[in-house]
Amino acid sequence: MSRRRGDGLGTHARDGQKRMRIWMTVNVFLLASLTALIMRVSSRVEAAETGAAAGQTATATGPQIAVPGGGGAVPANIPSKAQIMAAGGKYFGVAAPGMPWSSSAGTQIAQTAGAPPDMDEYFVNWKQDFSSVPVQDAYAQGMLPVLTWEPSPGGNAHTTQVNVPGYALSTIINGSHDAYIVKFADAVRDAKWVVAIRLAHEMNGNWYPWSEGVNGNTTGQYAQAWRHIHDIFAREHADNVIWVWAPNIIRSASTSLKELYPGDAYVDWIGLSAYDVTEHTAAQLIDPTRRLIRKFTAKPLLITEIGSQPSSFKAAWTADFLAWLPKQSDVIGFIWFEYTRAQGAGTDWGFDADTSTLASFRLGIEPVRLVALPLQ
Incomplete structure (x- = not known):
């Protein structure tokens, strides 16, 4: 009895010593792992800080992608409108927070997408004057600026004012805004760089004050207002504009597109807002409107x-x-809306909203021949 008790005490002692050795071994392993992790994080932070100091952004999303211009000096060569419009390839554009002002935002998009964007879209309302800063920032990063110019006093991140009589189409037609338009046109001209202006977009819907059927606007006034604005730019010799007439797809808009069109003499490119909701293919989403x-x-x-x-x-x-995109000879590219619900979008439209979609985007964009702006 005593021997068994003695044997039992010896066994517990040996088990205790074994557990102590295991505990010490595990803790040494954990400490080593934690040290290695701290060193990796420190190295990544140091790399990020070094990149930031050089105007770059460190990222772990994929291989490093060179961004033309890199947010540095504006290229010395100012290409003409004809040169821009003759550029071959497809545009990969983005509309994203911080772009085109922040070169780090552009670099981050390039790293995430696996390709550098060559076009950037931003928004200006009629309470804002033209600034050459975002235009130069875009070109410094190898991107063509697309300025969405909204004839309205603006709204906020989640709503748009529709009933604003001071910005009815009739007030554009009768010259009430001519002083502002002339000032804007002169500033665009003096900036010299080519700017694509998407004027009064999605006009075939009913959610903006420049649409016919709202805000006191009547049939025929949209095209008339467009031609009035275009004529002022022509008179001011603001010839460095690519004019983009851009309706919404017809799924959620009903106004006749032909009736809204100001004519080929007043338009350079056709734009289109096309958001996939229930469609399973690009053709299903885009082709009904394109036809x-x-x-x-x-x-x-x-x-x-x-x-x-x-x-x-x-x-x-x-x-x-x-x-689908490379097979369409008449489609010159796209601008992806990289805003989330938290940033004011209706939902998370981005190509990086989830890992599967991002993987599809990176794989799909890689073989597409993108436009290289003639900046050298």
Whole structure:
């Protein structure tokens, strides 16, 4: 009995010593792992800080992508409108927070997407004057600036004022805004760089004050107002503008597109807002509207806003779109709407909203021959 008790005490002692050795071994391993982790994080932070100091952003999303211009000096060569419009390839554009002002934002998009964007879209309302700063920032990063010019006093991140009589189409037509338009045109001209202006977009809907059927606007006034603005730019010799007439796809808009079109003499590119909600292919989303547009103009088509609503088929739709794009000779590119719900969008439209969609985008954009602006 005593021997068994003695044997038992010896066994417990040996077990205790064994557990102590295991505990010490595990803790040494954990300490080593923690030290290595701290060193990796410190190295990544140091790399990020070094990159930031050089005007770059460190990222772990993929291989480093060189961004033309890199947010540095504006290129010395100012290409003409004809040179820009003759550039071959497809545009990969973005509309994203901080762009085109922040070179680090542009670099981050390039790293995430796996390709550098060559076009950037931003928004200006009629309470704002033209600034050459974002234009030069865009060109410094190898991107063509697309300025969405909204004839309204603005709104906030989540709403747009529709009933604003001071910005009815009739007030544009009768010259009430001519002083502002002339000042804007002169500033664009003096900046010298080519700017694509997407004027009064999605006019075939009913959610903006420049649409016919709202804000006191009547049939025929939209095209008349467009021509009035265009004529002022022509008179002021602001010839460095690519004019983009950009309706919404017809799924959620009903006004006749042909009736809203100001004519080929007043338009350089056709734009299109096209957001995937229930469609499973790019053709299903875009072609019904494109067929209508092709009945009255053959101008090149640029999809000036695109994105896909979060869904089980978002990744597959993204892959289909990027496979569809190179086959369309009349479609010169797209601008992806890289805003989230928290940033004011209706939902998370971005190509990086989830890992599967991002993987589809990176794989799909890689073989697409992108536009290289003639900046050398």
